[in-house]
Amino acid sequence: MMPCALRVAIAEDSAILRDGLVQLLVDRGFVITGAVGDPAALRSSIAQNPPDVAVIDIRMPPTFTDEGLRLALELRARHEGLGILLFSQYIETRYAADLLADDATGIGYLLKDRVADVKDFVEALERVAIGGTALDPEVVTQLLGATRRTDSLSVLTTREREVLALMAEGRSNGAIASALVVSEGAVEKHVANIFAKLDLPVSENDHRRVLAVLRFLES
Amino acid sequence: MVEQAEDSEVRVRVGGREMSLALSEEQLTALKAATRRILREPFTGRPWAELAFYFVSGGVAVLGLAFVGVTMVTGVALAITFFGLGILALSVRSARGFGGWNRGLARAMLGEDVEDPEPFVGRHGFLGWLQSSLRDRVGWRAVGYLALKVPWTVLGFLVAVSLWWDAFACLLRPFSGSNGGGPPVWGLARVVFPGNPFVFDGQGFFHGLAVFVLGFVFLFAAPWVMRGFVNVDRLMIRGLLGPDPMATRVRTLEQARTQTVDASAATLRRIERDLHDGTQAQLVALAMRLGMAKEKLEDADTVDLVRVRELVDEAHRGAKEAIAELRDIARGIHPPALDIGLEGALATLAARSAVPTDLTVDLRARPTPAIEAIAYFCVAELLANVAQHAHASRAIVSCAQQGTWLRLVVRDDGRGGAELSRLGSTSSGLAGLTDRVHAVDGRLTLVSPGGGPTVVTVDLPLAP
Numbered sequence: 001m002m003p004c005a006l007r008v009a010i011a012e013d014s015a016i017l018r019d020g021l022v023q024l025l026v027d028r029g030f031v032i033t034g035a036v037g038d039p040a041a042l043r044s045s046i047a048q049n050p051p052d053v054a055v056i057d058i059r060m061p062p063t064f065t066d067e068g069l070r071l072a073l074e075l076r077a078r079h080e081g082l083g084i085l086l087f088s089q090y091i092e093t094r095y096a097a098d099l100l101a102d103d104a105t106g107i108g109y110l111l112k113d114r115v116a117d118v119k120d121f122v123e124a125l126e127r128v129a130i131g132g133t134a135l136d137p138e139v140v141t142q143l144l145g146a147t148r149r150t151d152s153l154s155v156l157t158t159r160e161r162e163v164l165a166l167m168a169e170g171r172s173n174g175a176i177a178s179a180l181v182v183s184e185g186a187v188e189k190h191v192a193n194i195f196a197k198l199d200l201p202v203s204e205n206d207h208r209r210v211l212a213v214l215r216f217l218e219s
Numbered sequence: 220m221v222e223q224a225e226d227s228e229v230r231v232r233v234g235g236r237e238m239s240l241a242l243s244e245e246q247l248t249a250l251k252a253a254t255r256r257i258l259r260e261p262f263t264g265r266p267w268a269e270l271a272f273y274f275v276s277g278g279v280a281v282l283g284l285a286f287v288g289v290t291m292v293t294g295v296a297l298a299i300t301f302f303g304l305g306i307l308a309l310s311v312r313s314a315r316g317f318g319g320w321n322r323g324l325a326r327a328m329l330g331e332d333v334e335d336p337e338p339f340v341g342r343h344g345f346l347g348w349l350q351s352s353l354r355d356r357v358g359w360r361a362v363g364y365l366a367l368k369v370p371w372t373v374l375g376f377l378v379a380v381s382l383w384w385d386a387f388a389c390l391l392r393p394f395s396g397s398n399g400g401g402p403p404v405w406g407l408a409r410v411v412f413p414g415n416p417f418v419f420d421g422q423g424f425f426h427g428l429a430v431f432v433l434g435f436v437f438l439f440a441a442p443w444v445m446r447g448f449v450n451v452d453r454l455m456i457r458g459l460l461g462p463d464p465m466a467t468r469v470r471t472l473e474q475a476r477t478q479t480v481d482a483s484a485a486t487l488r489r490i491e492r493d494l495h496d497g498t499q500a501q502l503v504a505l506a507m508r509l510g511m512a513k514e515k516l517e518d519a520d521t522v523d524l525v526r527v528r529e530l531v532d533e534a535h536r537g538a539k540e541a542i543a544e545l546r547d548i549a550r551g552i553h554p555p556a557l558d559i560g561l562e563g564a565l566a567t568l569a570a571r572s573a574v575p576t577d578l579t580v581d582l583r584a585r586p587t588p589a590i591e592a593i594a595y596f597c598v599a600e601l602l603a604n605v606a607q608h609a610h611a612s613r614a615i616v617s618c619a620q621q622g623t624w625l626r627l628v629v630r631d632d633g634r635g636g637a638e639l640s641r642l643g644s645t646s647s648g649l650a651g652l653t654d655r656v657h658a659v660d661g662r663l664t665l666v667s668p669g670g671g672p673t674v675v676t677v678d679l680p681l682a683p
Contacts, residue, residue: 013496014496014500016500016501016504016537017500017503017504017507019504020503020504020507020508021507023511024507024511027511059495064492089495089499089500089503112499112500112503113503113506115503115506115507115510116503116506116507116509116510117510118507118510118511118513118514119514
């Protein structure tokens, strides 16, 4: 249990999923400040009871298209420091580009499927809440697939490419180490190699690092 | 010779023998009305409007045919050069213009409202314009109209116009003296009565009277003869100057195709929505619960078995609900019941309907799968409407083969007052059905007076 429980607001129009999320997060010791089904309700819930992080479904009433995304951009502009985890049943790379346009702090974009792995999901949520980044592996895969920098990427070893992908997801060195079952020192060495090979500015800060990697892949 | 008896019996004496002709009250009234109409006709506006139309449109047609004919002959003569083809194209395009004037005249003077044909669309560049002009079906049909209309106008002049003329000539003749003053009788009357009996040279009073009476007969006959000519012209205008039946058909087909594409796009969207909101959410929640249960089981020392059991229970229930939802969605895409034939599928629908439903099916052969599917969805949607909106206690569905058509009738004893635009639970409801039915050249009609009953009839072609 964390010393100070994170406060979470949820906007998800499917009642069954909303209830499940509440159950899961309460079980994990989070405080739910509001669980609502549409953008307007989330706005008023946040105004009354500000959370640390908001979990937002992309497709919500009234038009069931990209309400969640627009709401996320709006909330980011209005509430500084509010973490936002967008939650969707499919990945649109364009949405990710919109979200990460100028800043990757406190942003997450995950497939809904990820809640099945409770631990990973909760970790991602915590990361976003404290200003980190959580991009779905699917987003990273799409970015890697679409990038024109294949020449530069080809100089990376297989392991280095795995580390790059995990960095792009927004994971810390520690998380990367445990995901690849290697030591943190080994990860640090890989990261240094990657930055050197790709000629990226070295940064200790995780979310700056994410941004650098994403810019590289998008350019 | 004709006298009317008290019991509306008309006795006719022919050659000394009396014949009795029993006329019913209605026949007698009709006879009187017809007589009155014939006597009044020359003094109403219509024959004069028709006469005016005859002259004006005839004049336009003669000018048109002269111009089109001269340009066309010139064009054909010079056809080996580009110049000749250009003249020929111009000729066809001008025929379109003359046709348009004739159509406009018919609309203005006769109230004959023939729709304008599709406008000329020239392709890019001179060659494109040339090709489009030479292949302009509307233009060529107008050439055909002019070629038919001019001989018809000439014949009309010899018959109908001359009858008008003779009517007045005969009426004036007895008053114009014996030595040939006044307008001459020269037209149809001279053909019917050869030897020119219309010139008076002392035949006496009765001869003059006979000519005068003949004038009256002509006066009352002339409007009808002229109408005959004008009506044939109307037919020609409708057939040759209206929209090209082939182009109209193509347009209808294009519309139907667009509607079908739209309808299938809407269907796909609906299915995606159903999957997204229903099954996918169900499965995510299910995976989440199993994930939670798995985590709880990992820590062997402090397993909260009660909580794990709860989670597994919920996951189990969720899985069953997801299966049921998937089944419904799959049924919306293609009803499995149709595999056993339309009759069986309709029987399932009738049995499942919330309102008690009687079904009669009379099919000699199995329709095509497309028609079966449309028939099935029509009945499904209509029965759903009956259950939702009609407040009915019974519904009757019949499905029968009538010649080359499959006729579906869904009738309920509800409150009626249904409208095509308002019926249906969603926009993809009855409007969507109408689109689907039109897509296969079928018809959907709705009769629903306030207070009921509501009867929806769908006719689908069995052979496309």
